[in-house]
Amino acid sequence: MADAPEPKIVLVTGSTSGIGLAIARRYAQAGHVVAVNGIETPDGAGAALAEIGAGAQYAPAYFPADLADGDQSAALARSVIQRFGRIDVLVNNAGIQKVAAIEDIAPADFARIVSVSLDSAYHTIRLALPGMKARGWGRIVNVASAHGLRASPFKAAYVATKHAVVGLTKSVALEVAEHGITCNAICPGYVWTPLVAAQVADQARVHGMSEDEVIRTVMLAPQPTRRFVQTEEIAEMAFYLAGDPARSITGTTISIDGGWTAK
Structure with a gap:
Protein backbone atom coordinates (compact mmCIF):
# COMPACT_ATOMS: atom_id res chain seq x y z
CA MET A 1 0.00 0.00 0.00
CA ALA A 2 1.35 3.43 -0.91
CA ASP A 3 2.18 5.78 1.89
CA ALA A 4 -0.33 8.53 2.54
CA PRO A 5 0.82 11.94 1.28
CA GLU A 6 2.54 14.07 3.88
CA PRO A 7 0.18 16.68 5.31
CA LYS A 8 0.82 20.30 4.45
CA ILE A 9 1.45 22.93 7.10
CA VAL A 10 -1.22 25.58 6.56
CA LEU A 11 -1.29 28.99 8.23
CA VAL A 12 -4.61 30.82 8.01
CA THR A 13 -4.66 34.29 9.53
CA GLY A 14 -7.84 35.59 11.11
CA SER A 15 -9.24 32.09 11.30
CA THR A 16 -11.34 32.02 14.46
CA SER A 17 -14.50 33.20 12.68
CA GLY A 18 -16.06 33.87 9.29
CA ILE A 19 -14.19 33.11 6.09
CA GLY A 20 -10.96 32.20 7.86
CA LEU A 21 -12.70 29.68 10.08
CA ALA A 22 -14.27 28.00 7.05
CA ILE A 23 -10.91 27.85 5.26
CA ALA A 24 -9.13 26.42 8.30
CA ARG A 25 -11.87 23.81 8.72
CA ARG A 26 -11.63 22.79 5.03
CA TYR A 27 -7.89 22.18 5.24
CA ALA A 28 -8.13 20.37 8.58
CA GLN A 29 -10.87 18.05 7.32
CA ALA A 30 -8.67 17.21 4.31
CA GLY A 31 -5.93 15.91 6.61
CA HIS A 32 -3.58 18.88 6.84
CA VAL A 33 -2.00 20.53 9.87
CA VAL A 34 -3.61 23.92 10.38
CA ALA A 35 -2.14 26.85 12.30
CA VAL A 36 -5.07 28.95 13.46
CA ASN A 37 -4.66 32.63 14.24
CA GLY A 38 -6.83 35.12 16.09
CA ILE A 39 -6.71 37.84 18.70
CA GLU A 40 -8.56 35.79 21.31
CA THR A 41 -6.94 34.03 24.23
CA PRO A 42 -6.53 30.26 23.77
CA ASP A 43 -9.60 29.75 25.95
CA GLY A 44 -11.53 32.32 23.94
CA ALA A 45 -10.64 30.52 20.72
CA GLY A 46 -11.70 27.15 22.11
CA ALA A 47 -15.01 26.89 20.27
CA ALA A 48 -13.40 27.72 16.93
CA LEU A 49 -10.59 25.22 17.49
CA ALA A 50 -13.10 22.53 18.39
CA GLU A 51 -15.07 23.22 15.22
CA ILE A 52 -11.96 23.14 13.05
CA GLY A 53 -10.61 19.99 14.66
CA ALA A 54 -13.84 17.98 14.82
CA GLY A 55 -13.12 14.69 13.09
CA ALA A 56 -9.77 15.92 11.75
CA GLN A 57 -6.67 13.73 11.72
CA TYR A 58 -4.55 16.48 13.26
CA ALA A 59 -5.65 18.88 15.97
CA PRO A 60 -5.29 22.53 14.94
CA ALA A 61 -2.63 24.60 16.67
CA TYR A 62 -3.47 28.07 17.92
CA PHE A 63 -1.21 31.10 17.53
CA PRO A 64 -2.70 34.28 18.99
CA ALA A 65 -1.44 37.54 17.50
CA ASP A 66 -2.79 41.03 16.92
CA LEU A 67 -1.94 41.61 13.27
CA ALA A 68 -2.30 45.36 13.65
CA ASP A 69 1.18 45.11 15.17
CA GLY A 70 3.86 44.37 12.59
CA ASP A 71 6.11 42.73 15.16
CA GLN A 72 3.33 40.33 16.10
CA SER A 73 2.62 39.54 12.44
CA ALA A 74 6.25 38.62 11.92
CA ALA A 75 6.36 36.68 15.19
CA LEU A 76 3.30 34.70 14.10
CA ALA A 77 5.00 33.40 10.97
CA ARG A 78 8.24 32.71 12.85
CA SER A 79 6.37 30.81 15.57
CA VAL A 80 4.64 28.54 13.05
CA ILE A 81 7.92 27.82 11.28
CA GLN A 82 9.68 27.19 14.59
CA ARG A 83 7.01 24.71 15.68
CA PHE A 84 6.44 22.86 12.40
CA GLY A 85 9.59 23.58 10.43
CA ARG A 86 7.85 25.27 7.53
CA ILE A 87 4.76 26.91 6.07
CA ASP A 88 3.56 25.14 2.94
CA VAL A 89 0.30 27.00 2.40
CA LEU A 90 -0.20 30.57 3.57
CA VAL A 91 -3.69 32.03 3.57
CA ASN A 92 -3.73 35.73 4.43
CA ASN A 93 -7.33 36.22 5.42
CA ALA A 94 -7.28 38.66 8.34
CA GLY A 95 -9.12 41.91 7.76
CA ILE A 96 -11.12 44.61 9.49
CA GLN A 97 -13.53 47.27 8.28
CA LYS A 98 -14.60 50.82 9.07
CA VAL A 99 -17.60 52.44 7.41
CA ALA A 100 -17.36 56.23 7.47
CA ALA A 101 -16.79 59.24 5.25
CA ILE A 102 -13.09 59.76 4.55
CA GLU A 103 -12.94 62.91 6.65
CA ASP A 104 -14.44 61.02 9.60
CA ILE A 105 -11.97 58.13 9.60
CA ALA A 106 -9.47 58.64 12.38
CA PRO A 107 -5.84 58.22 11.31
CA ALA A 108 -5.46 55.40 13.83
CA ASP A 109 -8.42 53.52 12.29
CA PHE A 110 -7.04 53.98 8.78
CA ALA A 111 -3.62 52.73 9.87
CA ARG A 112 -5.08 49.73 11.69
CA ILE A 113 -7.05 48.62 8.62
CA VAL A 114 -3.89 48.84 6.49
CA SER A 115 -1.82 47.02 9.11
CA VAL A 116 -4.23 44.12 9.55
CA SER A 117 -5.09 43.49 5.89
CA LEU A 118 -1.92 44.54 4.03
CA ASP A 119 1.09 44.85 6.30
CA SER A 120 0.43 41.50 7.97
CA ALA A 121 0.37 39.82 4.56
CA TYR A 122 3.72 41.39 3.73
CA HIS A 123 5.25 40.05 6.94
CA THR A 124 3.90 36.52 6.62
CA ILE A 125 4.82 36.28 2.93
CA ARG A 126 8.38 37.52 3.40
CA LEU A 127 8.99 35.00 6.17
CA ALA A 128 7.29 32.02 4.52
CA LEU A 129 8.93 32.45 1.11
CA PRO A 130 12.53 31.42 1.85
CA GLY A 131 11.42 27.97 2.96
CA MET A 132 9.00 27.63 0.07
CA LYS A 133 11.78 28.51 -2.38
CA ALA A 134 14.17 26.05 -0.76
CA ARG A 135 11.60 23.25 -1.12
CA GLY A 136 10.49 24.31 -4.61
CA TRP A 137 6.83 24.38 -3.62
CA GLY A 138 4.43 26.75 -1.93
CA ARG A 139 0.99 28.26 -2.14
CA ILE A 140 -0.04 31.76 -1.09
CA VAL A 141 -3.70 32.76 -1.09
CA ASN A 142 -4.62 36.32 -0.19
CA VAL A 143 -8.26 36.96 0.65
CA ALA A 144 -8.88 40.37 -0.90
CA SER A 145 -12.37 41.56 -1.79
CA ALA A 146 -14.59 42.73 -4.60
CA HIS A 147 -13.51 46.07 -3.14
CA GLY A 148 -10.03 45.23 -4.36
CA LEU A 149 -11.46 45.60 -7.87
CA ARG A 150 -14.30 48.08 -7.38
CA ALA A 151 -14.85 51.04 -5.07
CA SER A 152 -17.73 51.98 -2.80
CA PRO A 153 -18.31 55.18 -0.85
CA PHE A 154 -17.58 55.37 2.87
CA LYS A 155 -14.95 52.60 2.68
CA ALA A 156 -11.83 54.47 1.60
CA ALA A 157 -9.41 52.68 3.92
CA TYR A 158 -10.78 49.22 3.14
CA VAL A 159 -10.98 49.80 -0.62
CA ALA A 160 -7.47 51.24 -0.78
CA THR A 161 -6.07 48.39 1.29
CA LYS A 162 -7.74 45.64 -0.73
CA HIS A 163 -6.56 47.22 -3.99
CA ALA A 164 -3.07 47.08 -2.50
CA VAL A 165 -3.49 43.41 -1.58
CA VAL A 166 -4.33 42.67 -5.22
CA GLY A 167 -1.20 44.51 -6.33
CA LEU A 168 0.93 42.69 -3.77
CA THR A 169 -0.46 39.38 -5.02
CA LYS A 170 0.51 40.09 -8.62
CA SER A 171 4.02 41.25 -7.78
CA VAL A 172 4.75 38.29 -5.53
CA ALA A 173 3.44 35.86 -8.15
CA LEU A 174 5.84 37.25 -10.74
CA GLU A 175 8.79 37.06 -8.37
CA VAL A 176 8.25 33.41 -7.42
CA ALA A 177 6.85 32.00 -10.66
CA GLU A 178 9.94 29.88 -11.36
CA HIS A 179 10.14 28.43 -7.87
CA GLY A 180 7.06 26.20 -7.87
CA ILE A 181 5.12 28.76 -5.84
CA THR A 182 1.81 30.36 -6.73
CA CYS A 183 0.21 33.48 -5.31
CA ASN A 184 -3.41 34.38 -5.95
CA ALA A 185 -6.12 36.60 -4.53
CA ILE A 186 -9.71 35.62 -3.90
CA CYS A 187 -12.10 38.56 -4.20
CA PRO A 188 -15.37 37.79 -2.42
CA GLY A 189 -18.44 39.92 -2.66
CA TYR A 190 -20.61 40.28 0.42
CA VAL A 229 -21.89 34.42 -0.64
CA GLN A 230 -21.38 31.57 1.82
CA THR A 231 -18.10 31.08 3.65
CA GLU A 232 -17.84 27.50 2.41
CA GLU A 233 -17.70 28.76 -1.17
CA ILE A 234 -14.62 30.83 -0.40
CA ALA A 235 -13.06 27.96 1.54
CA GLU A 236 -13.45 25.57 -1.37
CA MET A 237 -11.62 27.94 -3.72
CA ALA A 238 -8.85 28.57 -1.18
CA PHE A 239 -8.42 24.80 -0.90
CA TYR A 240 -8.47 24.23 -4.67
CA LEU A 241 -5.74 26.83 -5.25
CA ALA A 242 -3.33 24.77 -3.12
CA GLY A 243 -3.80 21.62 -5.18
CA ASP A 244 -1.72 20.44 -8.13
CA PRO A 245 -4.54 21.05 -10.66
CA ALA A 246 -4.16 24.77 -9.85
CA ARG A 247 -0.39 24.90 -10.31
CA SER A 248 -0.67 27.14 -13.39
CA ILE A 249 -3.05 29.59 -11.72
CA THR A 250 -0.95 32.41 -10.34
CA GLY A 251 -0.96 36.18 -10.15
CA THR A 252 -4.67 36.40 -10.67
CA THR A 253 -7.81 37.54 -8.87
CA ILE A 254 -10.70 35.14 -8.59
CA SER A 255 -14.04 36.81 -8.00
CA ILE A 256 -16.68 35.01 -5.96
CA ASP A 257 -19.18 37.83 -5.84
CA GLY A 258 -22.52 36.78 -7.30
CA GLY A 259 -21.73 38.67 -10.51
CA TRP A 260 -20.82 42.01 -8.89
CA THR A 261 -17.67 42.66 -10.93
CA ALA A 262 -19.23 41.39 -14.17
CA LYS A 263 -21.06 44.69 -14.46
Whole structure:
Protein backbone atom coordinates (compact mmCIF):
# COMPACT_ATOMS: atom_id res chain seq x y z
CA MET A 1 0.00 0.00 0.00
CA ALA A 2 1.35 3.43 -0.91
CA ASP A 3 2.18 5.78 1.89
CA ALA A 4 -0.33 8.53 2.54
CA PRO A 5 0.82 11.94 1.28
CA GLU A 6 2.54 14.07 3.88
CA PRO A 7 0.18 16.68 5.31
CA LYS A 8 0.82 20.30 4.45
CA ILE A 9 1.45 22.93 7.10
CA VAL A 10 -1.22 25.58 6.56
CA LEU A 11 -1.29 28.99 8.23
CA VAL A 12 -4.61 30.82 8.01
CA THR A 13 -4.66 34.29 9.53
CA GLY A 14 -7.84 35.59 11.11
CA SER A 15 -9.24 32.09 11.30
CA THR A 16 -11.34 32.02 14.46
CA SER A 17 -14.50 33.20 12.68
CA GLY A 18 -16.06 33.87 9.29
CA ILE A 19 -14.19 33.11 6.09
CA GLY A 20 -10.96 32.20 7.86
CA LEU A 21 -12.70 29.68 10.08
CA ALA A 22 -14.27 28.00 7.05
CA ILE A 23 -10.91 27.85 5.26
CA ALA A 24 -9.13 26.42 8.30
CA ARG A 25 -11.87 23.81 8.72
CA ARG A 26 -11.63 22.79 5.03
CA TYR A 27 -7.89 22.18 5.24
CA ALA A 28 -8.13 20.37 8.58
CA GLN A 29 -10.87 18.05 7.32
CA ALA A 30 -8.67 17.21 4.31
CA GLY A 31 -5.93 15.91 6.61
CA HIS A 32 -3.58 18.88 6.84
CA VAL A 33 -2.00 20.53 9.87
CA VAL A 34 -3.61 23.92 10.38
CA ALA A 35 -2.14 26.85 12.30
CA VAL A 36 -5.07 28.95 13.46
CA ASN A 37 -4.66 32.63 14.24
CA GLY A 38 -6.83 35.12 16.09
CA ILE A 39 -6.71 37.84 18.70
CA GLU A 40 -8.56 35.79 21.31
CA THR A 41 -6.94 34.03 24.23
CA PRO A 42 -6.53 30.26 23.77
CA ASP A 43 -9.60 29.75 25.95
CA GLY A 44 -11.53 32.32 23.94
CA ALA A 45 -10.64 30.52 20.72
CA GLY A 46 -11.70 27.15 22.11
CA ALA A 47 -15.01 26.89 20.27
CA ALA A 48 -13.40 27.72 16.93
CA LEU A 49 -10.59 25.22 17.49
CA ALA A 50 -13.10 22.53 18.39
CA GLU A 51 -15.07 23.22 15.22
CA ILE A 52 -11.96 23.14 13.05
CA GLY A 53 -10.61 19.99 14.66
CA ALA A 54 -13.84 17.98 14.82
CA GLY A 55 -13.12 14.69 13.09
CA ALA A 56 -9.77 15.92 11.75
CA GLN A 57 -6.67 13.73 11.72
CA TYR A 58 -4.55 16.48 13.26
CA ALA A 59 -5.65 18.88 15.97
CA PRO A 60 -5.29 22.53 14.94
CA ALA A 61 -2.63 24.60 16.67
CA TYR A 62 -3.47 28.07 17.92
CA PHE A 63 -1.21 31.10 17.53
CA PRO A 64 -2.70 34.28 18.99
CA ALA A 65 -1.44 37.54 17.50
CA ASP A 66 -2.79 41.03 16.92
CA LEU A 67 -1.94 41.61 13.27
CA ALA A 68 -2.30 45.36 13.65
CA ASP A 69 1.18 45.11 15.17
CA GLY A 70 3.86 44.37 12.59
CA ASP A 71 6.11 42.73 15.16
CA GLN A 72 3.33 40.33 16.10
CA SER A 73 2.62 39.54 12.44
CA ALA A 74 6.25 38.62 11.92
CA ALA A 75 6.36 36.68 15.19
CA LEU A 76 3.30 34.70 14.10
CA ALA A 77 5.00 33.40 10.97
CA ARG A 78 8.24 32.71 12.85
CA SER A 79 6.37 30.81 15.57
CA VAL A 80 4.64 28.54 13.05
CA ILE A 81 7.92 27.82 11.28
CA GLN A 82 9.68 27.19 14.59
CA ARG A 83 7.01 24.71 15.68
CA PHE A 84 6.44 22.86 12.40
CA GLY A 85 9.59 23.58 10.43
CA ARG A 86 7.85 25.27 7.53
CA ILE A 87 4.76 26.91 6.07
CA ASP A 88 3.56 25.14 2.94
CA VAL A 89 0.30 27.00 2.40
CA LEU A 90 -0.20 30.57 3.57
CA VAL A 91 -3.69 32.03 3.57
CA ASN A 92 -3.73 35.73 4.43
CA ASN A 93 -7.33 36.22 5.42
CA ALA A 94 -7.28 38.66 8.34
CA GLY A 95 -9.12 41.91 7.76
CA ILE A 96 -11.12 44.61 9.49
CA GLN A 97 -13.53 47.27 8.28
CA LYS A 98 -14.60 50.82 9.07
CA VAL A 99 -17.60 52.44 7.41
CA ALA A 100 -17.36 56.23 7.47
CA ALA A 101 -16.79 59.24 5.25
CA ILE A 102 -13.09 59.76 4.55
CA GLU A 103 -12.94 62.91 6.65
CA ASP A 104 -14.44 61.02 9.60
CA ILE A 105 -11.97 58.13 9.60
CA ALA A 106 -9.47 58.64 12.38
CA PRO A 107 -5.84 58.22 11.31
CA ALA A 108 -5.46 55.40 13.83
CA ASP A 109 -8.42 53.52 12.29
CA PHE A 110 -7.04 53.98 8.78
CA ALA A 111 -3.62 52.73 9.87
CA ARG A 112 -5.08 49.73 11.69
CA ILE A 113 -7.05 48.62 8.62
CA VAL A 114 -3.89 48.84 6.49
CA SER A 115 -1.82 47.02 9.11
CA VAL A 116 -4.23 44.12 9.55
CA SER A 117 -5.09 43.49 5.89
CA LEU A 118 -1.92 44.54 4.03
CA ASP A 119 1.09 44.85 6.30
CA SER A 120 0.43 41.50 7.97
CA ALA A 121 0.37 39.82 4.56
CA TYR A 122 3.72 41.39 3.73
CA HIS A 123 5.25 40.05 6.94
CA THR A 124 3.90 36.52 6.62
CA ILE A 125 4.82 36.28 2.93
CA ARG A 126 8.38 37.52 3.40
CA LEU A 127 8.99 35.00 6.17
CA ALA A 128 7.29 32.02 4.52
CA LEU A 129 8.93 32.45 1.11
CA PRO A 130 12.53 31.42 1.85
CA GLY A 131 11.42 27.97 2.96
CA MET A 132 9.00 27.63 0.07
CA LYS A 133 11.78 28.51 -2.38
CA ALA A 134 14.17 26.05 -0.76
CA ARG A 135 11.60 23.25 -1.12
CA GLY A 136 10.49 24.31 -4.61
CA TRP A 137 6.83 24.38 -3.62
CA GLY A 138 4.43 26.75 -1.93
CA ARG A 139 0.99 28.26 -2.14
CA ILE A 140 -0.04 31.76 -1.09
CA VAL A 141 -3.70 32.76 -1.09
CA ASN A 142 -4.62 36.32 -0.19
CA VAL A 143 -8.26 36.96 0.65
CA ALA A 144 -8.88 40.37 -0.90
CA SER A 145 -12.37 41.56 -1.79
CA ALA A 146 -14.59 42.73 -4.60
CA HIS A 147 -13.51 46.07 -3.14
CA GLY A 148 -10.03 45.23 -4.36
CA LEU A 149 -11.46 45.60 -7.87
CA ARG A 150 -14.30 48.08 -7.38
CA ALA A 151 -14.85 51.04 -5.07
CA SER A 152 -17.73 51.98 -2.80
CA PRO A 153 -18.31 55.18 -0.85
CA PHE A 154 -17.58 55.37 2.87
CA LYS A 155 -14.95 52.60 2.68
CA ALA A 156 -11.83 54.47 1.60
CA ALA A 157 -9.41 52.68 3.92
CA TYR A 158 -10.78 49.22 3.14
CA VAL A 159 -10.98 49.80 -0.62
CA ALA A 160 -7.47 51.24 -0.78
CA THR A 161 -6.07 48.39 1.29
CA LYS A 162 -7.74 45.64 -0.73
CA HIS A 163 -6.56 47.22 -3.99
CA ALA A 164 -3.07 47.08 -2.50
CA VAL A 165 -3.49 43.41 -1.58
CA VAL A 166 -4.33 42.67 -5.22
CA GLY A 167 -1.20 44.51 -6.33
CA LEU A 168 0.93 42.69 -3.77
CA THR A 169 -0.46 39.38 -5.02
CA LYS A 170 0.51 40.09 -8.62
CA SER A 171 4.02 41.25 -7.78
CA VAL A 172 4.75 38.29 -5.53
CA ALA A 173 3.44 35.86 -8.15
CA LEU A 174 5.84 37.25 -10.74
CA GLU A 175 8.79 37.06 -8.37
CA VAL A 176 8.25 33.41 -7.42
CA ALA A 177 6.85 32.00 -10.66
CA GLU A 178 9.94 29.88 -11.36
CA HIS A 179 10.14 28.43 -7.87
CA GLY A 180 7.06 26.20 -7.87
CA ILE A 181 5.12 28.76 -5.84
CA THR A 182 1.81 30.36 -6.73
CA CYS A 183 0.21 33.48 -5.31
CA ASN A 184 -3.41 34.38 -5.95
CA ALA A 185 -6.12 36.60 -4.53
CA ILE A 186 -9.71 35.62 -3.90
CA CYS A 187 -12.10 38.56 -4.20
CA PRO A 188 -15.37 37.79 -2.42
CA GLY A 189 -18.44 39.92 -2.66
CA TYR A 190 -20.61 40.28 0.42
CA VAL A 191 -20.24 37.17 2.55
CA TRP A 192 -22.41 36.84 5.63
CA THR A 193 -19.80 36.88 8.39
CA PRO A 194 -19.47 38.64 11.76
CA LEU A 195 -17.46 41.35 9.95
CA VAL A 196 -20.31 42.05 7.53
CA ALA A 197 -22.98 41.77 10.21
CA ALA A 198 -21.13 44.41 12.21
CA GLN A 199 -21.24 46.76 9.22
CA VAL A 200 -25.01 46.80 8.96
CA ALA A 201 -25.56 49.29 11.76
CA ASP A 202 -22.72 51.52 10.50
CA GLN A 203 -24.12 51.45 6.98
CA ALA A 204 -27.59 52.28 8.27
CA ARG A 205 -26.15 55.28 10.10
CA VAL A 206 -24.16 56.74 7.21
CA HIS A 207 -26.93 56.14 4.67
CA GLY A 208 -29.82 57.13 6.91
CA MET A 209 -31.62 53.83 6.31
CA SER A 210 -33.01 50.97 8.32
CA GLU A 211 -30.82 47.89 8.68
CA ASP A 212 -33.16 45.86 6.44
CA GLU A 213 -32.93 48.55 3.77
CA VAL A 214 -29.15 48.49 4.01
CA ILE A 215 -29.02 44.75 3.39
CA ARG A 216 -31.42 44.95 0.47
CA THR A 217 -30.41 48.19 -1.28
CA VAL A 218 -26.77 48.68 -0.30
CA MET A 219 -25.13 45.37 0.47
CA LEU A 220 -26.88 43.04 -1.94
CA ALA A 221 -27.62 45.61 -4.63
CA PRO A 222 -24.24 45.10 -6.37
CA GLN A 223 -24.64 41.30 -6.44
CA PRO A 224 -26.94 40.22 -9.27
CA THR A 225 -27.68 36.96 -7.46
CA ARG A 226 -29.17 39.02 -4.59
CA ARG A 227 -27.79 36.64 -2.00
CA PHE A 228 -24.84 36.59 0.34
CA VAL A 229 -21.89 34.42 -0.64
CA GLN A 230 -21.38 31.57 1.82
CA THR A 231 -18.10 31.08 3.65
CA GLU A 232 -17.84 27.50 2.41
CA GLU A 233 -17.70 28.76 -1.17
CA ILE A 234 -14.62 30.83 -0.40
CA ALA A 235 -13.06 27.96 1.54
CA GLU A 236 -13.45 25.57 -1.37
CA MET A 237 -11.62 27.94 -3.72
CA ALA A 238 -8.85 28.57 -1.18
CA PHE A 239 -8.42 24.80 -0.90
CA TYR A 240 -8.47 24.23 -4.67
CA LEU A 241 -5.74 26.83 -5.25
CA ALA A 242 -3.33 24.77 -3.12
CA GLY A 243 -3.80 21.62 -5.18
CA ASP A 244 -1.72 20.44 -8.13
CA PRO A 245 -4.54 21.05 -10.66
CA ALA A 246 -4.16 24.77 -9.85
CA ARG A 247 -0.39 24.90 -10.31
CA SER A 248 -0.67 27.14 -13.39
CA ILE A 249 -3.05 29.59 -11.72
CA THR A 250 -0.95 32.41 -10.34
CA GLY A 251 -0.96 36.18 -10.15
CA THR A 252 -4.67 36.40 -10.67
CA THR A 253 -7.81 37.54 -8.87
CA ILE A 254 -10.70 35.14 -8.59
CA SER A 255 -14.04 36.81 -8.00
CA ILE A 256 -16.68 35.01 -5.96
CA ASP A 257 -19.18 37.83 -5.84
CA GLY A 258 -22.52 36.78 -7.30
CA GLY A 259 -21.73 38.67 -10.51
CA TRP A 260 -20.82 42.01 -8.89
CA THR A 261 -17.67 42.66 -10.93
CA ALA A 262 -19.23 41.39 -14.17
CA LYS A 263 -21.06 44.69 -14.46
